Amino acid sequence: EVSFDAKEHQHLRYNPLRDTWVLVSAHRMKRPWAGQVEKPPEEHVPRHDPHNPLCPGNTRANGEINPDYDSTFLFENDFPALQPDAPDPGSGQHPLFQSRAARGVCKVMCFHPWSDVTLPLMKKEEVVKVIDKWAELVEELGSTYPWVQIFENKGAMMGCSNPHPHCQVWASNFLPNEPALSDRCQRAFHQKHGEPLLLQYAKQEAEKKERVVVETSDWLAVVPYWATWPYQTLLLPRRHVLRINDLTAEEREGLADIMRRLLTKYDNLFEISFPYSMGWHGAPTGPHLTEDNSHWQLHAHYYPPLLRSATVKKFMVGYEMLAQEQRDLTPEQAAEKLRNLSEEHYKTRDN
Amino acid sequence: EVSFDAKEHQHLRYNPLRDTWVLVSAHRMKRPWAGQVEKPPEEHVPRHDPHNPLCPGNTRANGEINPDYDSTFLFENDFPALQPDAPDPGSGQHPLFQSRAARGVCKVMCFHPWSDVTLPLMKKEEVVKVIDKWAELVEELGSTYPWVQIFENKGAMMGCSNPHPHCQVWASNFLPNEPALSDRCQRAFHQKHGEPLLLQYAKQEAEKKERVVVETSDWLAVVPYWATWPYQTLLLPRRHVLRINDLTAEEREGLADIMRRLLTKYDNLFEISFPYSMGWHGAPTGPHLTEDNSHWQLHAHYYPPLLRSATVKKFMVGYEMLAQEQRDLTPEQAAEKLRNLSEEHYKTRDN
Numbered sequence: 252e253v254s255f256d257a258k259e260h261q262h263l264r265y266n267p268l269r270d271t272w273v274l275v276s277a278h279r280m281k282r283p284w285a286g287q288v289e290k291p292p293e294e295h296v297p298r299h300d301p302h303n304p305l306c307p308g309n310t311r312a313n314g315e316i317n318p319d320y321d322s323t324f325l326f327e328n329d330f331p332a333l334q335p336d337a338p339d340p341g342s343g344q345h346p347l348f349q350s351r352a353a354r355g356v357c358k359v360m361c362f363h364p365w366s367d368v369t370l371p372l373m374k375k376e377e378v379v380k381v382i383d384k385w386a387e388l389v390e391e392l393g394s395t396y397p398w399v400q401i402f403e404n405k406g407a408m409m410g411c412s413n414p415h416p417h418c419q420v421w422a423s424n425f426l427p428n429e430p431a432l433s434d435r436c437q438r439a440f441h442q443k444h445g446e447p448l449l450l451q452y453a454k455q456e457a458e459k460k461e462r463v464v465v466e467t468s469d470w471l472a473v474v475p476y477w478a479t480w481p482y483q484t485l486l487l488p489r490r491h492v493l494r495i496n497d498l499t500a501e502e503r504e505g506l507a508d509i510m511r512r513l514l515t516k517y518d519n520l521f522e523i524s525f526p527y528s529m530g531w532h533g534a535p536t537g538p539h540l541t542e543d544n545s546h547w548q549l550h551a552h553y554y555p556p557l558l559r560s561a562t563v564k565k566f567m568v569g570y571e572m573l574a575q576e577q578r579d580l581t582p583e584q585a586a587e588k589l590r591n592l593s594e595e596h597y598k599t600r601d602n
Numbered sequence: 603e604v605s606f607d608a609k610e611h612q613h614l615r616y617n618p619l620r621d622t623w624v625l626v627s628a629h630r631m632k633r634p635w636a637g638q639v640e641k642p643p644e645e646h647v648p649r650h651d652p653h654n655p656l657c658p659g660n661t662r663a664n665g666e667i668n669p670d671y672d673s674t675f676l677f678e679n680d681f682p683a684l685q686p687d688a689p690d691p692g693s694g695q696h697p698l699f700q701s702r703a704a705r706g707v708c709k710v711m712c713f714h715p716w717s718d719v720t721l722p723l724m725k726k727e728e729v730v731k732v733i734d735k736w737a738e739l740v741e742e743l744g745s746t747y748p749w750v751q752i753f754e755n756k757g758a759m760m761g762c763s764n765p766h767p768h769c770q771v772w773a774s775n776f777l778p779n780e781p782a783l784s785d786r787c788q789r790a791f792h793q794k795h796g797e798p799l800l801l802q803y804a805k806q807e808a809e810k811k812e813r814v815v816v817e818t819s820d821w822l823a824v825v826p827y828w829a830t831w832p833y834q835t836l837l838l839p840r841r842h843v844l845r846i847n848d849l850t851a852e853e854r855e856g857l858a859d860i861m862r863r864l865l866t867k868y869d870n871l872f873e874i875s876f877p878y879s880m881g882w883h884g885a886p887t888g889p890h891l892t893e894d895n896s897h898w899q900l901h902a903h904y905y906p907p908l909l910r911s912a913t914v915k916k917f918m919v920g921y922e923m924l925a926q927e928q929r930d931l932t933p934e935q936a937a938e939k940l941r942n943l944s945e946e947h948y949k950t951r952d953n
């Protein structure tokens with residue numbers, strides 16, 4: 252009888268935030284790659300490009316001129332997927348042809364006036380300003396909208412069409428699929444175990460250590476036990492915090508610190524500006540502000556696509572789309588790799 | 603008061619097979635695209651490449667030599683994500699660190715001896731042979747495994763590392779996430795409405811016509827009301843059929859015919875060999891063969907990534923990964939475009 256070894260033997264792992272399973276087949280890393288090779292991310296971005304609609308002082312698609320901003324800069328998305336005033340498609344529909352009104356706002360937020368920096372290359376105080384703005388937006392838009400999704404698509408590989416450091420904020424009159432699912436899972440766990448799912452999880456991971464990438468006294472970044480993307484991470488506070496606007500000034504400083512450290516490791520992994528999509532999940536807002544949301548714990552998900560190198564990503568295709576997600580290295584292997592990387596950014600290191 | 607127009611006004615649509623919603627914001631098609639441009643698919647593939655491990659007579663990674671096959675050809679995946687004999691990770695685990703044994707087989711099936719053909723360019727009799735082989739595999743592997751996933755990743759954009767026409771078949775000792783969800787949804791609908799979900803749906807679509815792409819007396823291909831990918835289609839028989847191996851000889855001929863017509867339209871859309879991931883969903887097998895599965899209806903999903911042209915795809919990133927899928931043209935617009943395309947393949951058309 253061969254004894255079980257996660258690195259050698261395929262197995263399933265349970266994702267308690269989504270009530271799904273992932274197939275872990277670490278031995279697949281041995282297969283040679285003859286498939287598509289991506290263009291490596293652009294490494295030489297000019298600090299100011301007179302034609303880039305996100306730079307200070309430039310003109311955007313709708314004719315508006317950006318101010319000469321020197322910190323963060325927020326504006327309405329010029330091609331919003333959600334607008335505040337769309338008419339209702341009407342109700343009384345057949346169960347197989349159901350539609351619903353969707354209303355909301357889409358904002359873009361530049362992190363910095365320069366196009367050639369990214370979060371890990373910004374000063375800690377500058378990152379704190381980004382976090383403060385996120386908190387402000389959740390406070391403001393969350394006063395009416397049930398869900399405020401902050402997300403960053405980084406790199407052309409992630410569909411990002413502008414190299415200038417920025418994120419987006421989409422607020423909606425509905426609870427989208429993913430947070431709705433996560434809400435159900437966290438609520439059920441809390442009811443059954445009397446403790447918020449992610450608080451219990453953070454404690455366990457802080458003890459086990461094997462999936463921890465970076466930790467501080469207030470924060471924890473781990474490759475979750477159920478990670479689907481090769482170098483996926485989960486970032487969360489150790490204290491029970493419902494929403495990003497509930498973070499104290501000290502916790503925001505700590506967050507800026509751990510984000511810079513995590514993202515520096517990401518960039519150092521393949522010595523490129525690491526592509527990813529990331530976003531924040533916190534307790535729902537708007538009408539949910541008055542409900543009991545103690546089953547929630549604030550957290551961010553980082554979903555980076557790269558698998559083997561700066562140019563070979565993991566394809567979530569056929570089997571993943573039709574059946575179930577599959578990964579090619581164990582979360583513990585990914586965490587170890589990231590953990591052992593330097594916290595000095597390859598671009599600013601002296602050789 | 604402006605009246606609702608699906609092409610102009612964002613709205614949500616319900617996916618009854620997954621119990622999720624999609625955000626439809628068709629006005630987003632107006633936004634200019636400055637982002638990543640894909641490499642168009644390779645159009646000149648040699649008929650026989652002595653170094654391609656899928657061609658007849660060539661040697662594969664494990665040293666085996668392919669026979670001089672002249673129709674379909676089936677072999678074990680040389681780097682399988684599922685093997686028949688992996689040890690059990692053990693039970694009695696913490697609710698946040700659950701794992702399970704995963705066992706199965708992964709097979710590869712070549713459609714044709716030539717590398718320079720694809721299904722729409724193959725003869726109808728040749729496509730029937732592919733369908734017969736699919737049916738045989740579901741019969742054989744499904745005698746013990748609860749799920750047999752037939753899928754095709756087509757094109758480098760979809761992570762396919764070999765241009766030779768082929769698909770994969772992964773059978774597992776577990777019901778993967780997607781079919782498990784679809785099973786629950788179809789069962790609930792059947793219980794509530796007394797009719798299989800997809801049979802009722804097919805009837806409605808055949809009457810409404812606006813989302814139909816191709817139809818024959820036995821088959822229907824539609825852009826589903828809840829499609830997430832721009833040119834996603836759903837292909838299904840009109841008769842109540844549980845599994846692909848239940849199809850009659852006549853229905854298999856009809857399937858070969860509608861597949862060739864649908865895929866010809868796909869190729870004609872941007873005049874390239876259209877990339878996609880596709881796969882079959884039918885009633886579960888193995889231990890489920892003796893259960894009542896009358897809520898199931900056999901169907902195939904086609905998930906093609908392209909949005910605007912041969913080189914600009916839809917990115918399912920930030921908002922989609924963290925919150926909810928969003929699409930940029932209505933399913934009706936996509937269906938109309940596909941419906942109006944010629945059924946003569948651009949490669950064989952005389953100009």
Ligand SMILES: O=P(O)(O)O[C@H]1O[C@H](CO)[C@@H](O)[C@H](O)[C@H]1O
Pocket residue numbers: 565566567568569570571577755761762763
């Ligand atoms: O088995 P292949 O073709 O080498 O691999 C491809 O299909 C698999 C199944 O959808 C995916 O897991 C891989 O990411 C993809 O590259």
Ligand SMILES: O=P(O)(O)O[C@H]1O[C@H](CO)[C@@H](O)[C@H](O)[C@H]1O
Pocket residue numbers: 404409410411412916917918919920921922928
């Ligand atoms: O809004 P952007 O950056 O133009 O668009 C990008 O992010 C959106 C939100 O994740 C996606 O829907 C788009 O497919 C992607 O290209």
